[in-house]
Amino acid sequence: MAGVSDAELRNMTQDERARALGMMTEQLTGKSLYVEFDPEAEERLAYPWAPDVDFNKRTEIDCDGKTTTEVNARIRELMAEGYGTIVLQNPRGKHSLGVGILSRLNLIIEGSTGYFAAGLIDGPNVHIRGRVGWSCGENMMAGTIVVDKNAGSTFGAAIRGGDLVCRGSVGSRTGIDMKGGTIIVGGDTGALSGFMMQRGRLVVCGNAGKNLGDSMYDGMIFVGGQIKSLGVDAVEAELTELDRKWLTRKLTQYGLMPEKGVDHFTKIVAGKQLWNYDNLEPTEKKLIL
């Protein structure tokens, strides 16, 4: 990478840039153990490219008369200017507000949003003082999203990390395909919640609809109310002392701790019968070879 200036890189094609930066020369073998941690690494808390924002520096954006693209672009401009707390006024159900924010920020949305609110985020704390449409927090990597009212379906679809909280109730397929992170629902959740979840934690303080945790591969689901039915390969498990401690901490943190504590929560995990999807593989190989 050394010896190539940013100006030179700008004049190159993407392929030339990649080669000039030393990429595409290494043969990947599947398991990439070629990198080792540096124990002497400098203690840095933000990505090298992250804007240096100050949480105490606050400003507002009036969404009226602006497109979603304009609002999201303005958020980035303000972050580059060092604003660490941004309030969106008059969101009026706009879709895709606050997506793709990849560093720390306090984003407050004063109202309801449409679908895909705060999707693909990696770090910010988002507070939505209203309702949200479908797929709020989809693919989020890190950070927190707190929704004060209800949420639509596929709440936290494919979430990778962070905390996604809805104080009200949510639609169906909550946490579908989740690969990490924590989803907390203060009220009820609809059918097929936790469908195909691979890891992470789904906490429902109220009731859960039918086929909860269907085809889940791993992860944990905690339900405080009633479960209409479990999906394929979702089984009940014992709540451990560490689970209780973690649930208490998490629910207290978001003001959702039930008065009767967490002992009544039911824990659901994968039976892992579906894990052996490669059971037939050797037989099939023999047939082919």
Next chain:
Amino acid sequence: MNAHPTGVSQGVRPLRTARRENDMAGSSFKGSEIHDVDEFLVSDGIETEREKEIGQHIGYRYDVNLVPDYDRLTPFLKKYIEFMGWDDLNWLEDVHMGYEEGMPAVFDRNNNGWVRVPDTISLPDNQQDRDMIARELLIKFQMSDRHPLVALRKAYMKF
């Protein structure tokens, strides 16, 4: 096990899975289970007939469902949490010390690969403390200029 509040009178069917010993987590899992914190440092994890047949371990080499014990937070992690404006480990709750090819390593999702833990770092005797070390190492690596994402970003960044 806690009583489940199922009630037929309220139109909710009882859980399809009865509370039986063989329904507990892990008991119906046909692959290996983790018995010892050093299990995958001293063995390749190939134990069952099935694993011997396919020549590889089935399943994770660590417990992905192990929630963190916050009494074991390191000072660096406390500083990181405060800097980000969070109240807990957030996404780092899903980061654990894993074991690949007989070596301690951490999966870096930004790199889509395992990153080795150097021999110079001595491992504690329990997974919780190892996980805290893994989280600390991963943050320092991800935020450093030597992370592959820095070059990738330069080469492929669209905006």
